[in-house]
Amino acid sequence: xxxxxxxxxxxxxxxxxxxxxxxxxxxxxxxxxxxxxxxxxxxxxxxxxxxxxxxxxxxxxxxxxxxxxxxxxxxxxxxxxxxxxxxxxxxxxxxxxxxxxxxxxxxxxxxxxxxxxxxxxxxxxxxxxxxxxxxxxxxxxxxxxxxxxxxxxxxxxxxxxxxxxxxxxxxxxxxxxxxxxxxxxxxxxxxxxxxxxxxxxxxxxxxxxxxxxxxxxxxxxxxxxxxxxxxxxxxxxxxxxxxxxxxxxxxxxxxxxxxxxx
Amino acid sequence: xxxxxxxxxxxxxxxxxxxxxxxxxxxxxxxxxxxxxxxxxxxxxxxxxxxxxxxxxxxxxxxxxxxxxxxxxxxxxxxxxxxxxxxxxxxxxxxxxxxxxxxxxxxxxxxxxxxxxxxxxxxxxxxxxxxxxxxxxxxxxxxxxxxxxxxxxxxxxxxxxxxxxxxxxxxxxxxxxxxxxxxxxxxxxxxxxxxxxx
Amino acid sequence: xxxxxxxxxxxxxxxxxxxxxxxxxxxxxxxxxxxxxxxxxxxxxxxxxxxxxxxxxxxxxxxxxxxxxxxxxxxxxxxxxxxxxxxxxxxxxxxxxxxxxxxxxxxxxxxxxxxxxxxxxxxxxxxxxxxxxxxxxxxxxxxxxxxxxxxxxxxxxxxxxxxxxxxxxxxxxxxxxxxxxxxxxxxxxxxxxxxxxx
Numbered sequence: 001x002x003x004x005x006x007x008x009x010x011x012x013x014x015x016x017x018x019x020x021x022x023x024x025x026x027x028x029x030x031x032x033x034x035x036x037x038x039x040x041x042x043x044x045x046x047x048x049x050x051x052x053x054x055x056x057x058x059x060x061x062x063x064x065x066x067x068x069x070x071x072x073x074x075x076x077x078x079x080x081x082x083x084x085x086x087x088x089x090x091x092x093x094x095x096x097x098x099x100x101x102x103x104x105x106x107x108x109x110x111x112x113x114x115x116x117x118x119x120x121x122x123x124x125x126x127x128x129x130x131x132x133x134x135x136x137x138x139x140x141x142x143x144x145x146x147x148x149x150x151x152x153x154x155x156x157x158x159x160x161x162x163x164x165x166x167x168x169x170x171x172x173x174x175x176x177x178x179x180x181x182x183x184x185x186x187x188x189x190x191x192x193x194x195x196x197x198x199x200x201x202x203x204x205x206x207x208x209x210x211x212x213x214x215x216x217x218x219x220x221x222x223x224x225x226x227x228x229x230x231x232x233x234x235x236x237x238x239x240x241x242x243x244x245x246x247x248x249x250x251x252x253x254x255x256x257x258x259x260x261x262x
Numbered sequence: 263x264x265x266x267x268x269x270x271x272x273x274x275x276x277x278x279x280x281x282x283x284x285x286x287x288x289x290x291x292x293x294x295x296x297x298x299x300x301x302x303x304x305x306x307x308x309x310x311x312x313x314x315x316x317x318x319x320x321x322x323x324x325x326x327x328x329x330x331x332x333x334x335x336x337x338x339x340x341x342x343x344x345x346x347x348x349x350x351x352x353x354x355x356x357x358x359x360x361x362x363x364x365x366x367x368x369x370x371x372x373x374x375x376x377x378x379x380x381x382x383x384x385x386x387x388x389x390x391x392x393x394x395x396x397x398x399x400x401x402x403x404x405x406x407x408x409x410x411x412x413x414x415x416x417x418x419x420x421x422x423x424x425x426x427x428x429x430x431x432x433x434x435x436x437x438x439x440x441x442x443x444x445x446x447x448x449x450x451x452x453x454x455x456x457x458x459x460x
Numbered sequence: 461x462x463x464x465x466x467x468x469x470x471x472x473x474x475x476x477x478x479x480x481x482x483x484x485x486x487x488x489x490x491x492x493x494x495x496x497x498x499x500x501x502x503x504x505x506x507x508x509x510x511x512x513x514x515x516x517x518x519x520x521x522x523x524x525x526x527x528x529x530x531x532x533x534x535x536x537x538x539x540x541x542x543x544x545x546x547x548x549x550x551x552x553x554x555x556x557x558x559x560x561x562x563x564x565x566x567x568x569x570x571x572x573x574x575x576x577x578x579x580x581x582x583x584x585x586x587x588x589x590x591x592x593x594x595x596x597x598x599x600x601x602x603x604x605x606x607x608x609x610x611x612x613x614x615x616x617x618x619x620x621x622x623x624x625x626x627x628x629x630x631x632x633x634x635x636x637x638x639x640x641x642x643x644x645x646x647x648x649x650x651x652x653x654x655x656x657x658x
Contacts, residue, residue: 011355012381057381105378107432112355112362114430118421119352125323125332126341127281128478132554132583133543150551152619155563156628157394158556162577266515274517274535275542280478282553292541317464319472333472340469340490344476 013061014105016043021102028102033072033095037065068094186221191230191253194246203233203242228253268296269304276322276331283330283419305329326415326424353389360386361395365417366432369399369410387411395420466494467502474520474529481521481528503527558584559593563615563627567597567608585609593618 010016020039021028044062047054071091190206207218222244225231229249235242271293275284290298309322319337323330333341353361360383363375375383390396399412418425469491473482488496507520517535521528531539551559558581561573573581588594597610611624621627 011359012379014380055381061380101378101380105380108359108362108366108378111366111430111432112358115358115362115365115421116352118423119358121335122420122422123352124335124338125321126337126345126476127330127332128277128345128476130280130282130552131278131479132552133278133539150556150619152621152627153394154551155556155560155619157392158553159560160392161553162557264514269515270517270532271535271538272517273515274531274538277475277478277518277529277531278535278539278542288542288545291545292538316462317467317471319468319470320475331475333475334468337469337472341472341476343490344473344482344486 011109012055013058014102015109016040016058017061017098017102018106018109028099028106031095031099031102033065033069033091037069040065064094064098068098183217183221183224186217187225187230190218190221190225190244191246191250194231194244194250200234200243200245203244206244225253263293263296265300265304268293268300269308272301272304272308273331276329280331283325283328285325285328287327323422324424326418353393354386356381356383356386357389361390361413361417364390364396364411365413365426365429368412370412371402371408371410373408375411393420461491461494463498463502466491466498467506470499470502471506471529474527477528479528479530481523481526483523483526485525552584552587554579554581554584555587559588559611559615562588562594562609563611563624566610568610569600569606569608571606573609 010019017036017040020026020036020043021031024035024039026032026036041062044054044058067089068091071089071094076090193206194201206222207215209215222231222233225247226233229247230253231244231250232247233242233244272284272289275289275292286298286301289301290296293301305322312318312321319333320331321334323332356379359379360375363378364370367374367378372383372387375387387396394414394416396411396417397414398409400410402408402410413426417423423429470487473487473490484496484499487499488494491499503520510516510519517532518529519532521530554577557577558573561576562568565572565576570581570585573585585594592612592614594609594615595612596607598608600606600608615621616623
């Protein structure tokens, strides 16, 4: 199986399992524990090799799968020892539970998909602000039942929307702002820094400014360079410093002024 | 009142209320001497006329129990620069899954959502609260008195739904146990009840 | 571009900008490949069509160097009737914005509020006064001796607050919600997209 998809493309271990079930054309009502466990672990190992941070939820699921797989290889005990530290867990039950969990998750995932299409359609429709007709309104606010009153939350929301609206009132300026730091330019800068240094640079040294846009763009630039094999990252062990080096692809990369038109 | 006059008044009201939208109920209060049936007929006619007229940039969109005047979808590119109402970026996948679970299972606690998704959903819940798509609807019994969440009417509007009934039914009720089916029915009843209270 | 398409875009933009109106200049920026002459012709045609169509409740009014979509004069009475309907969400967006600003910045003058909101707030202030949510708390020093507004105890009661201290701190209120979370989500989605393409 190819690892075109990375762990961050998944919403969690259940999502990853559903993906495996789909690509391996497994019957979700009859999951082959050994096979799915192997594939799952394989996936996680590869992610770790790629030095992508694998969240703890994925590891917990890995442990559950391994436990289930190994119990299935063992004969069922004839007498259950209720007093044992770890009471016997019937692997078949675990398998059923997992199946139900996957089925339940899958139906919400499908529901989410249909919401997504509703959202996309709705996001294309625009309206004006309502006219202020309040001078015609006559009401005693305190007579309004509590359930029908605006809340502090409503007020904060109105306030937020106002701030965003004001920002949007100068849309052309905002657009120019956004272009100040194109990813392509930042990719060039990272490459130049590395070439000038002639040795690997510590990951955090590449982030020269502390503002959010700069950090995000630099990070995306690094990802892009990794994808193009122009740089690679190394880390000796967990939590150690990450070092970025020039890769094979660096020489082939066109670093002309407009090379990266993002 | 002539049908033309009725139509012109409705159009005017739709214009005035803009983003907020106009409830059928409000229209019939303003047009107190017109049968509701005539009002809805007029609006349906208006909808069709707007849609079929290429020289018209507006359309009438449905709301739960009401209507809203919006620009046509093709206008989106032009509209973004001028709309006074900020358009938010689409929800992340995490938020989307979370709000789907809230919509079907409300009232529901964070822990239940975490269990279904197999990952923590705190951040997604926070985003959904801020966007006004979900709200606290109560507290669970028992020790933690966990917060229970439900969807808001903004939720319906955001996803272009008229009511929760329009959400696709969750059919994949797990094979076998009867128990589960009962639970499903029970949940469905509860959900209907919540829907009606929206 | 067909004349129909041009007209539909102009109509859409006029709708979105509402009472504020739209400068001819802005229109020709959007329709950069259309001669200004065609644009003004289209609008003049639109004006005449709206006026002659009894089923249309809107009209195009002239502004200095621009246009504005507004309801026809006969609509005033119906607008009034509409506004008089008691609403379940009683405070408009405008009023909520204004009362939030008063609560945070009191004592505050109308001019300061106008500046913060970017639009006139006179009517909203009037509404809030009538409803007893704000009151005059003094006069500014200097020439105009502008009226200064503050919130009342009715305000606290209405929003279920014991004291103003319970309002979320302004800095958080400004920074926190939508923007930051959305920026995060947006970044995350972009990142995911990049990762998926790896």
